[in-house]
Amino acid sequence: MLTVALYQGPESAGVPANLASIGAAAARAAAAGAQILITPEMSATGYNIGSLIAQLAEPTDGSIFQAVADVARRNGIAVVYGFPESNGDRLPYNSIQVVDGDGKSVTTYRKTHLFGSDRTYFTPGDRWIEQFELDGVRCGLLICYDVEFPENVRAHADSGTELLIVPTGLMDPYGHVATHMVPTRAYESQLFIAYVNRVGTEGELTYCGLSCAIAPDGTELARAGRGEELLVVDIDPGQLAKSRAENTHLDDRRRDLYRSIR
Amino acid sequence: MLTVALYQGPESAGVPANLASIGAAAARAAAAGAQILITPEMSATGYNIGSLIAQLAEPTDGSIFQAVADVARRNGIAVVYGFPESNGDRLPYNSIQVVDGDGKSVTTYRKTHLFGSDRTYFTPGDRWIEQFELDGVRCGLLICYDVEFPENVRAHADSGTELLIVPTGLMDPYGHVATHMVPTRAYESQLFIAYVNRVGTEGELTYCGLSCAIAPDGTELARAGRGEELLVVDIDPGQLAKSRAENTHLDDRRRDLYRSIR
Secondary structure, three states: OEEEEEEEOOOOOOHHHHHHHHHHHHHHHHHOOOOEEEOOOOOOOOOOOOOHHHHHOEOOOOHHHHHHHHHHHHHOOEEEEEEEEEEOEEEEEEEEEEEOOOOOEEEEEEOOOOOOOHHHHOEOOOOOOEEEEEOOEEEEEOOHHHHHOHHHHHHHHHOOOOEEEEEOOOEOOOHHHHHHHHHHHHHHHOOEEEEEOOOOEEOOEEEOOOOEEEOOOOOEEEEOOOOOEEEEEEEOHHHHHHHHHHOOHHHHOOHHHHHHHO | OEEEEEEEOOOOOOHHHHHHHHHHHHHHHHHOOOOEEEOOOOOOOOOOOOOHHHHHOEOOOOHHHHHHHHHHHHHOOEEEEEEEEOEOEOOOEEEEEEEOOOOOEEEEEEOOOOOOOHHHHOEOOOOOOEEEEEOOEEEEEOOHHHHHOHHHHHHHHHOOOOEEEEEOOOEOOOHHHHHHHHHHHHHHHOOEEEEEOOOOEEOOEEEOOOOEEEOOOOOEEEEOOOOOEEEEEEEOHHHHHHHHHHOOHHHHOOHHHHHHHO
């Protein structure tokens, strides 16, 4: 059994304040028994912050990482956080990094499917399937718009992902992605999804919250409102096996047909 | 502009009564200005009828076809109906046939993705993408469980389908397929979907209705309850172009990545 905390927050307030909020959420999550805290897309810096993206970009062992590693170590909890990852002279990557409870880097994922305005500020990633193991559960990583493509979730299921972790920055009027599409993704590809959104406003964007943890049978384990919130859920790998036995979508694919027009 | 009627019915009552109900729906649909009437999976015969499936199976020019062609001609409206299609000594296909307003067969589609109990009674189809043109709108065909596979809807979008017609026999407790997955399919692959379900009970199955017409931006053009109902909606190809310009999912796919692990 893996206990997962989804931190829907903070409202963007500059790096030091954001890191302090992530630290407070980590303490609450650890106290609730969670082994991992998931925070939204670009949680450390803010997302719709224009040229600040490039200014705040750092390598995977930069000062933001050091601060998050300290939070993780102090609370004995793994943390997933979002940040702009520097990329030489080119635009940074829209990245998330997983830090374990000892403060060590586990893996980094760079958003592969850039959404609209993303393209002004970021370089798309070229490594598709990033995974890591936590307490016997195989976890996979996507960011925001990535999860709108069924191909990405299928590939995770086929690669063994049991819990798909999706930090996001979903804004109005796209709430149906959180309420309709994410449960559909979990059901059609038979895995758990933790979808963790931003809150508040940044410039012309209003984030819609609605973070959720979805079981492989499509049911909601937890659903946030639109404000700052911490959700804590238990992920039971036994529930995955049971759901896959009942909902045989992965086995029922007709790959013979799919290959015919590719 | 194409006007489409979705007939959520009839409750299974034997072939003559079913055909009479389809005839009455066709008259109402034509009076409402519809150019096509869509009826559910196995609308002519019933779906959960055990060995009657094989007994009622017929070729595409059989007596059920003749009766539906007469309905179509009499009302000057195209009709999509479901029936077991005979298949020599093997189990029949779970088929739908499109009949035009002159009573001529346009095309037939055989369900390719068989659901659970389907496999006891049917042979899966081997022709994937079936399409036809109606008043300048390119229509595609799937049946029930087929639409639960994003691959099928993607392939229709890539093949030019603008309106995806999906007769279905969706039962409790799978209502989330109608309310969550079908709108997700329309949005992620940017096309119209007409999803037309059965009603009532047959043996241990209770159909959940909830038929719907969904626009490419994911919004509901119409949504039925759980009882017999006729929905009439206008399909505007201009709305498709507008939605695809705003929601660029089809263009934003990373086929370079998808090919990497296939």
